[in-house]
Amino acid sequence: MNDALIAPSILSADFARLGEEVDNVLAAGADMVHFDVMDNHYVPNLTIGPMVCEALRKHGVTAPIDVHLMVKPVDDLIRMFIDAGADYITFHPEASDHIDRSLQLIRDAGLKAGLVFNPATPLHYMDYVQDKLDMILLMSVNPGFGGQSFIPGTLDKLREARRKIDASGRNIRLEVDGGVKADNIGEIAAAGADTFVAGSAIFKQDDYRQVIDEMRKRIAQ
């Protein structure tokens, strides 16, 4: 299995001081930046777009940026995020008319591509595109807002996704997003996740390093 990566979601950061927040969380030991893009159409909320991603790069952020698209359609924004300096781009299969084509668009640009599964979205969307996947992201809340509670049924789904990834023989990251905290990250890791998004659990604490260290300790247990 891959090394564990902790990806703070900047959705819960102080947007008025975004550059500083990202610098601080990376200095506190985060591995990459989870960047939530919402369009008030696919999900009932509106956040940030490619200009903000580009601004973080200009600010000097060199860590991987993990762009989670909660938008419909996806292809135009995929192109814009490629130009804006993203490293990973994931999208929800229901939001693309041509899933294979959207994945290919990302990979042709040399970025890492992934599909995101809502709590009720079946995993079989991955079956015929495994060779184009670098990541699978399981939502453990319904997308649109930070600070929601982890849906426990995600643990079984993680185990199923882990089996499918292992059976594929490919190096595909298994990311989980929503309600991840130091208290539950151990069982989430045990269910097979290797990439952990956490928004409110990190940014709502004063000491980012302390939370991230605690999360790593629980993952390793």
Ligand code: DX5
């Ligand atoms: C929800 C977003 C998440 C969110 C997670 O739609 O995709 O990345 O920020 O926030 P927490 O960790 O607070 O549940």
Ligand code: ZN
């Ligand atoms: Zn997200």
